[in-house]
Amino acid sequence: MRPAKDFFAPLAVGAPAPPREIPARPSRAIHFFDPGNEKMAAKVPAMVGTVDVLLGNLEDAVKAENKEKSRQGLVDIGKATDFGPTQFWTRINSLDSPWVLDDLTTLVPEIGHKLDVIMVPKVQGAEDIHYVDRLLAQLEAKAGLDRPILVHAILETARGVANIEEICAASPRMQGLSLGPADLAADRRMKTTRVGGGHPGYVVRQDPVKDDLGVPQYDAERTSYQQDLWHYTIARMVDACAMHGIYPYYGPFGDIKDTVACEDQFRNAFLLGCVGAWSLHPVQITIANKVFSPSVEDVAHARRVIAAMGDGTGAVMIDGKMEDDASVKQCQVMVALAEELAEIDPELKKAYDAIEVTA
Numbered sequence: 066m067r068p069a070k071d072f073f074a075p076l077a078v079g080a081p082a083p084p085r086e087i088p089a090r091p092s093r094a095i096h097f098f099d100p101g102n103e104k105m106a107a108k109v110p111a112m113v114g115t116v117d118v119l120l121g122n123l124e125d126a127v128k129a130e131n132k133e134k135s136r137q138g139l140v141d142i143g144k145a146t147d148f149g150p151t152q153f154w155t156r157i158n159s160l161d162s163p164w165v166l167d168d169l170t171t172l173v174p175e176i177g178h179k180l181d182v183i184m185v186p187k188v189q190g191a192e193d194i195h196y197v198d199r200l201l202a203q204l205e206a207k208a209g210l211d212r213p214i215l216v217h218a219i220l221e222t223a224r225g226v227a228n229i230e231e232i233c234a235a236s237p238r239m240q241g242l243s244l245g246p247a248d249l250a251a252d253r254r255m256k257t258t259r260v261g262g263g264h265p266g267y268v269v270r271q272d273p274v275k276d277d278l279g280v281p282q283y284d285a286e287r288t289s290y291q292q293d294l295w296h297y298t299i300a301r302m303v304d305a306c307a308m309h310g311i312y313p314y315y316g317p318f319g320d321i322k323d324t325v326a327c328e329d330q331f332r333n334a335f336l337l338g339c340v341g342a343w344s345l346h347p348v349q350i351t352i353a354n355k356v357f358s359p360s361v362e363d364v365a366h367a368r369r370v371i372a373a374m375g376d377g378t379g380a381v382m383i384d385g386k387m388e389d390d391a392s393v394k395q396c397q398v399m400v401a402l403a404e405e406l407a408e409i410d411p412e413l414k415k416a417y418d419a420i421e422v423t424a
């Protein structure tokens with residue numbers, strides 16, 4: 066563990082200073098594309114400005130024989146594209162793979178000045194982040210970069226979940242964490258074969274009704290409620306990220322056609338504190354942009370509470386509900402997010418600006 070006095074020191078002579086704070090940049094959808102897939106790659110320039118993050122994926126979902134093609138495709142896209150307001154990320158191959166060293170030693174000199182964040186899969190503990198941190202510093206120094214590339218870890222092993230705190234605290238470059246439900250399910254030996262989302266077998270069931278004599282009727286109709294398999298991990302991730310001033314994300318939702326359940330999963334993550342989710346197909350960008358933007362009703366209510374609370378202390382009644390110092394802070398979170406998003410999304414700005422704050 067580095068002592069506090071060295072924590073923000075560059076890890077290589079000539080490397081840019083690591084950030085003291087991770088800026089809250091909108092990242093409702095992290096849109097995955099395979100830079101080696103011509104059809105997908107061709108769509109990327111037109112997606113700039115329509116999605117908060119474009120991520121060139123080099124890891125899982127890219128065939129082993131295409132790894133080099135995808136890496137080169139990413140370099141070409143990085144060089145040719147003006148990303149404007151859209152962030153440009155990549156997911157490198159896992160640290161135990163034969164490809165990751167070439168990923169890093171190619172991408173940083175070639176397009177390091179364009180890359181905002183490098184997503185590292187299958188992170189097990191602080192040692193993985195320390196390795197990437199030092200190597201990035203050396204490569205940034207060699208390439209003469211003046212801005213540090215941030216690091217995002219995917220939480221997709223049982224060990225990674227157990228070490229979540231030390232992963233978040235491992236480097237000032239840490240930007241955030243994503244839940245990787247597919248690899249995590251495999252690593253934990255969970256018995257779901259789905260990529261994220263719920264499972265019809267994971268339910269709680271209403272107690273049996275009793276007859277007039279108080280005997281439970283086990284065979285009578287009962288309601289059951291499907292539960293969220295990912296609640297525990299997302300909640301852990303949200304707490305760890307909030308504690309360390311970095312950002313939590315829900316990961317992939319593999320049932321592309323089930324846009325309704327995808328919206329539900331994303332909304333659960335939003336309500337619990339996540340700032341975004343992955344999009345695997347263009348249709349999921351629309352869902353994430355909608356879900357991870359506060360609704361006009363929520364923003365209107367939040368502004369009303371803030372206005373009524375004056376200096377933010379004390380208690381007031383609004384529509385029969387008590388509001389006080391704590392609930393005004395919840396409202397400030399909502400309004401701050403709305404303001405960030407309004408800066409990059411003209412439609413949202415129009416909708417939020419049209420809100421009239423009533424007493």
Ligand SMILES: CCC(=O)SCCNC(=O)CCNC(=O)[C@H](O)C(C)(C)COP(=O)(O)OP(=O)(O)OC[C@H]1O[C@@H](n2cnc3c(N)ncnc32)[C@H](O)[C@@H]1OP(=O)(O)O
Pocket residue numbers: 097098099104105106108122125126247248260317319321344345346347
């Ligand atoms: C599970 C753990 C993980 O690691 S998840 C992250 C790794 N997986 C990924 O990155 C998957 C990314 N997505 C994909 O590969 C494709 O979207 C999959 C799911 C295979 C579906 O592709 P496909 O059958 O072509 O869909 P489609 O016919 O509906 O496509 C219509 C047009 O849109 C394109 N498209 C598709 N996906 C993307 C994308 N992610 N980004 C940009 N464009 C995309 C397709 O190429 C197709 O284009 P066209 O209309 O034929 O020109």
Ligand SMILES: O=CC(=O)O
Pocket residue numbers: 125186219221244245246247248249316317
């Ligand atoms: O990489 C993502 C996952 O779910 O695995």
Ligand SMILES: [Mg+2]
Pocket residue numbers: 125186221245247248
């Ligand atoms: Mg994975």
